[in-house]
Amino acid sequence: MTYLILEGLAKRYGDLTVVEDISLEIERGEFLSLLGPSGCGKTTTLQMVAGFTEPTRGRILLEGRDITRTRPEKRGMGIVFQSYALFPHMSVAANIGFGLEMQGMARSERGQRISETLELVRLDGLADRFPRELSGGQRQRVAVARALAIRPNVLLLDEPMSNLDAKLREEMHIELRAIQKKLGITTILVTHDQIEAMTMSDRIAVMHGGKIVQVSTPFEAYERPRSAFASSFLGKTNCIAARITERQPNCCRVQMGGLNVRIPHESAQYADEIQVYIRPEKIRVATPTDSRISSVVRARMFLGNHWAMEVEGPLGRLRVNIPNVGIPPAVEGDTVHLAWQDEDMRMLDAETAHG
Numbered sequence: 148m149t150y151l152i153l154e155g156l157a158k159r160y161g162d163l164t165v166v167e168d169i170s171l172e173i174e175r176g177e178f179l180s181l182l183g184p185s186g187c188g189k190t191t192t193l194q195m196v197a198g199f200t201e202p203t204r205g206r207i208l209l210e211g212r213d214i215t216r217t218r219p220e221k222r223g224m225g226i227v228f229q230s231y232a233l234f235p236h237m238s239v240a241a242n243i244g245f246g247l248e249m250q251g252m253a254r255s256e257r258g259q260r261i262s263e264t265l266e267l268v269r270l271d272g273l274a275d276r277f278p279r280e281l282s283g284g285q286r287q288r289v290a291v292a293r294a295l296a297i298r299p300n301v302l303l304l305d306e307p308m309s310n311l312d313a314k315l316r317e318e319m320h321i322e323l324r325a326i327q328k329k330l331g332i333t334t335i336l337v338t339h340d341q342i343e344a345m346t347m348s349d350r351i352a353v354m355h356g357g358k359i360v361q362v363s364t365p366f367e368a369y370e371r372p373r374s375a376f377a378s379s380f381l382g383k384t385n386c387i388a389a390r391i392t393e394r395q396p397n398c399c400r401v402q403m404g405g406l407n408v409r410i411p412h413e414s415a416q417y418a419d420e421i422q423v424y425i426r427p428e429k430i431r432v433a434t435p436t437d438s439r440i441s442s443v444v445r446a447r448m449f450l451g452n453h454w455a456m457e458v459e460g461p462l463g464r465l466r467v468n469i470p471n472v473g474i475p476p477a478v479e480g481d482t483v484h485l486a487w488q489d490e491d492m493r494m495l496d497a498e499t500a501h502g
């Protein structure tokens with residue numbers, strides 16, 4: 148049986164529809180991210196799962212049980228908010244023990260659970276501190292510990308890492324994912340950070356305008372985005388207006404910027420006018436004989452592990468990422484020859500492209 152089911156969830160405030168129609172099936176132990184830009188309805192969806200916001204329409208089922216109208220504290224879920232929402236006048240241990248006390252757990256058992264949880268988030272030794280005596284990263288760990296201490300059936304994370312600096316955030320991604328796997332806890336993360344979603348999730352639900360536009364593994368979402376929105380939201384991409392000139396069973400002949408290319412496809416039907424997508428890292432600098440086009444380097448930036456170049460040529464302006472192999476590539480004004488594989492181009496209907 149699917150562990151957690153969101154069935155046609157919608158939320159309206161007066162005339163404003165903020166969540167339109169969210170349906171999702173989440174397996175026990177799965178880590179799923181709701182990824183999308185600010186205002187797309189991620190937090191509202193999470194709040195409906197948590198029970199803080201009542202859906203206008205739809206149902207939430209946990210292990211087959213309808214919990215749509217169940218009070219938040221009766222749902223047994225653990226929540227970590229962006230602001231952490233720690234109790235400032237309580238010690239770390241008291242913060243973590245609060246939920247356990249509410250559950251009626253005996254004091255001795257509580258002490259044991261608090262130390263186990265502190266160890267889990269690597270905060271042993273800080274039990275008697277107060278939130279104001281902790282760094283941002285440590286506060287975040289206390290918030291996670293507080294959510295985990297009650298052994299929740301579902302862990303809900305609302306942008307919990309957004310207040311941490313980049314390095315700490317990356318460490319927390321790895322650590323939180325390890326804890327989640329170790330405990331086998333079903334988790335929903337709300338984020339607008341694609342790296343966060345990609346590094347931690349089993350599946351990503353990409354949201355746009357109150358709807359889910361794609362649910363897939365991070366790799367699928369990145370490699371086979373089903374809309375321009377998903378394509379550009381998950382990493383950078385080049386988008387080229389093109390036209391289909393010939394259709395074959397497994398591929399199309401496509402005209403783009405004077406170039407005739409062959410693009411493989413699996414099944415989809417396309418209109419004549421399409422957009423072709425190609426990721427910057429799939430384009431490489433080639434020799435004149437095995438290149439597809441030549442373009443002029445307009446800008447280049449060094450980003451440590453790669454060079455990001457902007458080039459201009461028959462396909463317009465393209466972003467090209469060149470791995471850093473220890474030798475600086477062409478400079479501004481130089482002409483470069485570029486190549487890529489047929490398989491690295493993706494087609495979307497010009498119309499779907501806007502969805």
Ligand SMILES: Nc1ncnc2c1ncn2[C@@H]1O[C@H](COP(=O)(O)OP(=O)(O)OP(=O)(O)O)[C@@H](O)[C@H]1O
Pocket residue numbers: 160163165183184185186187188189190191192339
């Ligand atoms: N109580 C409310 N009354 C009216 N409108 C609301 C209410 N709560 C949220 N909204 C609106 O619903 C929309 C979606 O908000 P929501 O917080 O779910 O988005 P989000 O995707 O989580 O964005 P962010 O990443 O900025 O938190 C926004 O336009 C917001 O202004």
